[in-house]
Amino acid sequence: MEPSNNKQLNTTKLFIVAGLVLLGLGMIYGLTGAIQYLVPGFLKKYFSFEKVRPLHVSAVVFWIILGAMGSVLIYLQQHTGKKLHAPMLTKIQLLVFLFTILAILTSYYFGVFGGREYWEFHPLLALPILSGWILFLFNVVKSIGTLKNQPVYVWMWLTGVVFFLFTFLESYLWIFPYFRNNIVNDMTIQWKSYGSMVGAWNMLIYGSSFFLMEKISGEKTYSTSRMGFLLYFIGLFNLMFNWGHHIYTLPTHHFIQYISYVVSMTELLILGRIIYEWRASVSAARRHFHHAAYKFLIAADVWVFLSLLLAICMSVPAINIYTHGTYITVAHTMGATIGINTFLLLAIAFDILHETCRSFEHNNKLFNRTFFVINGSLFAFWISLILVGVMQSKWQMSEPRILFGAMMLQLRPFLISFFVFGLILTIGIVIIIYPLIKNQLLCYFTPTTNQDHTPTVAKESMSDNDLN
Amino acid sequence: MASDKHKFILITLLLTAFLCYTGYLYISLPRKTSAIDEQSAAGKLVWQKYNCGACHQVYGLGGYLGPDLTNEYRFRDTSVIKLFLKDASIFTPVMPVFNMPEPEMEALLSYLKSLDASGKSDLRTFKVNQNGTIEQ
Ligand code: HEM
Numbered sequence: 001m002e003p004s005n006n007k008q009l010n011t012t013k014l015f016i017v018a019g020l021v022l023l024g025l026g027m028i029y030g031l032t033g034a035i036q037y038l039v040p041g042f043l044k045k046y047f048s049f050e051k052v053r054p055l056h057v058s059a060v061v062f063w064i065i066l067g068a069m070g071s072v073l074i075y076l077q078q079h080t081g082k083k084l085h086a087p088m089l090t091k092i093q094l095l096v097f098l099f100t101i102l103a104i105l106t107s108y109y110f111g112v113f114g115g116r117e118y119w120e121f122h123p124l125l126a127l128p129i130l131s132g133w134i135l136f137l138f139n140v141v142k143s144i145g146t147l148k149n150q151p152v153y154v155w156m157w158l159t160g161v162v163f164f165l166f167t168f169l170e171s172y173l174w175i176f177p178y179f180r181n182n183i184v185n186d187m188t189i190q191w192k193s194y195g196s197m198v199g200a201w202n203m204l205i206y207g208s209s210f211f212l213m214e215k216i217s218g219e220k221t222y223s224t225s226r227m228g229f230l231l232y233f234i235g236l237f238n239l240m241f242n243w244g245h246h247i248y249t250l251p252t253h254h255f256i257q258y259i260s261y262v263v264s265m266t267e268l269l270i271l272g273r274i275i276y277e278w279r280a281s282v283s284a285a286r287r288h289f290h291h292a293a294y295k296f297l298i299a300a301d302v303w304v305f306l307s308l309l310l311a312i313c314m315s316v317p318a319i320n321i322y323t324h325g326t327y328i329t330v331a332h333t334m335g336a337t338i339g340i341n342t343f344l345l346l347a348i349a350f351d352i353l354h355e356t357c358r359s360f361e362h363n364n365k366l367f368n369r370t371f372f373v374i375n376g377s378l379f380a381f382w383i384s385l386i387l388v389g390v391m392q393s394k395w396q397m398s399e400p401r402i403l404f405g406a407m408m409l410q411l412r413p414f415l416i417s418f419f420v421f422g423l424i425l426t427i428g429i430v431i432i433i434y435p436l437i438k439n440q441l442l443c444y445f446t447p448t449t450n451q452d453h454t455p456t457v458a459k460e461s462m463s464d465n466d467l468n
Numbered sequence: 469m470a471s472d473k474h475k476f477i478l479i480t481l482l483l484t485a486f487l488c489y490t491g492y493l494y495i496s497l498p499r500k501t502s503a504i505d506e507q508s509a510a511g512k513l514v515w516q517k518y519n520c521g522a523c524h525q526v527y528g529l530g531g532y533l534g535p536d537l538t539n540e541y542r543f544r545d546t547s548v549i550k551l552f553l554k555d556a557s558i559f560t561p562v563m564p565v566f567n568m569p570e571p572e573m574e575a576l577l578s579y580l581k582s583l584d585a586s587g588k589s590d591l592r593t594f595k596v597n598q599n600g601t602i603e604q
Contacts, residue, residue: 053522053523113518177501177509178501180512181509182500183512184587185499237482246529249589251588254603257602322591325589396591
């Protein structure tokens with residue numbers, strides 16, 4: 001593998017850079033989809049909604065997946081102080097993912113679909129994704145070595161890598177008629193796998209965030225503490241058993257509803273802890289707030305709180321019947337994938353990519369302003385989605401119902417604010433990520449004389465022999 | 469520091485419970501699959517091929533630009549549904565003009581029929597229990 005020079009673009013960093021490009025692209029698709037709510041038939045010839053929605057969702061999901069993989073591959077080396085077990089595999093893994101993602105986005109454009117929620121591409125394209133993930137799993141497991149005396153983030157990485165593989169495979173059980181032919185069976189297994197899959201990538205991202213948090217604060221107590229592991233086990237318990245809240249209204253086994261409802265309520269413990277630790281978090285935030293990465297960690301903390309609050313409400317079946325099938329679900333999904341996953345990954349991206357051959361200082365003022373614009377607009381975006389959902393819910397429950405088309409017209413004011421704040425959010429995020437990508441690429445093409453080859457934390461633990 | 473031994477015991481217990489739950493669900497799926505007719509199984513694949521789920525929901529899951537179609541078969545005449553599948557532009561500028569071939573249309577209709585027979589997605593039909601659970 002090439003030197004893991006702090007200031008040089010290398011394979012592992014490329015995961016994050018490519019992810020950032022997908023994030024930008026994905027948000028533009030999102031805006032195109034949102035316009036179609038306001039201007040029916042907009043760009044229908046080339047980008048009809050059945051193409052735009054998967055383009056948007058796949059682009060942003062692959063941002064999350066590439067970002068999560070990149071963060072684990074980089075922080076794992078910083079944690080062990082050693083290079084990855086098989087650097088060559090990382091290169092192959094990256095190439096496999098990039099080519100497959102390109103093929104997936106192109107296939108949507110040409111109207112070739114597998115037609116499943118979220119993974120809307122042709123099932124054949126799942127094969128390279130699967131192989132790429134197996135390479136990743138092999139590298140991570142081999143690089144970790146043993147689980148003895150490992151901090152909680154290593155447990156989280158391992159859990160995420162294994163469970164993603166399992167749930168991804170499970171989400172393709174539909175190719176067997178036994179699982180596919182009856183819609184109720186199909187949807188039960190489909191949402192079992194999706195529910196846990198989100199938990200799996202959260203494990204990867206949360207693990208990397210804990211690593212980053214400790215790196216910034218310099219305190220290494222949390223990741224080995226009882227509390228750290230307690231929360232990990234609550235998370236895992238939910239990953240395994242709380243997926244039923246997606247399908248409370250499906251006429252499937254009743255026990256799925258009961259299990260999911262009870263298990264989801266254990267998330268109240270996590271919520272309680274956030275409230276309890278609030279003061280400590282605020283004082284820690286004051287100390288480290290000058291870090292760009294830390295700012296995003298704190299913002300994500302607020303979004304964990306908001307999303308968890310919404311998620312817990314939606315996990316009560318009696319409340320779920322008012323939120324199901326409405327934009328409140330979308331508010332939850334996008335709130336969590338932007339406010340938590342994207343913000344945590346942006347924190348990680350800043351930590352990993354900010355040091356280049358070029359100075360980043362001159363962007364600080366713009367960064368601070370944009371950071372607040374992003375947070376404000378995301379909140380307004382989220383509230384707009386919830387309000388759209390409330391209107392839809394009222395319609396769903398009304399007796400008699402007005403026509404679907406008439407109901408859609410009533411949503412317009414909220415859909416306009418959804419679009420406008422989505423636009424501001426997109427501009428904000430692009431302003432933040434553009435210099436990150438640009439600086440990396442510029443430095444790649446302008447070789448530096450600086451020969452510092454070590455990742456920041458590993459400097460303390462790696463001996464010169466370990467270096468390239 | 470939590471002891472490794474306790475962590476390994478806990479993770480083994482959780483994994484075992486997860487695998488049992490998963491295995492049980494795979495073996496005893498909620499519906500018997502023997503009664504499936506070929507035509508509606510083919511129709512389900514037509515639904516996926518055209519990615520109807522990007523705009524329509526089934527049991528409230530899917531995209532939101534168009535209406536939930538779980539019980540469409542009950543409420544609309546098949547001739548109207550066929551019109552939508554041929555050229556929806558007479559009803560809405562949003563839904564694509566599919567010009568769907570007759571055999572695909574028949575399969576899709578048969579899928580919509582079996583979908584309708586599988587249950588009701590109307591949330592007004594649910595009863596809320598005191599403990600927060602719901603039933604239909
Ligand atoms: C970081 C940025 C974003 C992420 C991670 C993200 C993620 C997602 C996800 C996961 C979904 C699927 C939701 C579900 O089915 O429950 C979704 C749907 C959607 N998103 Fe985004 N999103 C982002 C930004 C945006 C922006 C800026 C817009 C533009 C206003 C947008 C517009 C949409 C639309 C229109 C849908 C489809 C909803 C429907 O089916 O009607 N998204 N997004």
